[in-house]
Amino acid sequence: MSETLARYIPEHAVKPVFELIVANQVHLKIVNERQTRHGDYRKGLNGKHEITVNSNLNKYKFLITLIHEISHLVAFEKFGRHIKPHGNEWKYSFQRLMIPYIRPEIFPNQLLPLLARHFKNPTASSDTDATLALALKQFDQQNDKNYVFEIPYGSVFRIQNGKIFKKIAIRTKRFECLEMSSGKTYLFNPNAEVELLKSS
16 A cells, blocks of 8 residues: 555655554545546445545645545544534644645645645635645646636636637636637636637
8 A cells, every 4th residue: 555655645745644544444545537526535334434536636636635535534533424524623634634744855845835824724625725726736747727817818718528718807706708609608716727729
C-alpha cells in the first residue's frame, strides 16, 4: 500500500498518510476520473470505511482530497452520523488532520501561504477557493483546461457535454455566459473548468 501511495502523493507524506489509513481501517480505492468529484467516503454495509480518490489528480490535490475524505470518517466516528457532511465538525477534523502536512517538505513554497489561509476555514472543495485552485492547477500533468474566471470576456469555450458558450458578464460572484446554439444565458462558477476555443 505504501508503494502505491508513493506514486500519488508527495514522498514525505507517504509514511504519515499510510499510518492514518491503517489507524482508521480505510479501504482506499484509486479510481478513474469522475467529473463530479475528486473523491468520496462511505461506510459500507459490512462496516468497512471505503474511500475512493481519482487517479488523475496531481500529488498535491490527491493528498488534500484523501485527507478531506478521511476527515469525513473521523468526524462521523467522533461526533456521530447526524452531523452535516461539511459542517463545523468536519472542518475541525480536516484542519486538525491537514495542518501537519502544510510544510515545505511536502508542499512547494508558493502553495504554503495559500494552504494556510484556506485551512483557517476549509470549504467543501478546494476548487471553490479560486486562488488555491489556480495555484494547484499549475502542477497538473495536462493543462489543457481553463477556469471560466481566467478567460477574457467575449471568449468562446466548450464544456464537458460539448455545449459551446461565450463569456459575457459577471453577476455577483458568477459569470454570465451565452449558450451559442440556444441563445440562453447561464451562470457559471468561477472555477468551472472549460476548454477555450480559438477565435475563428
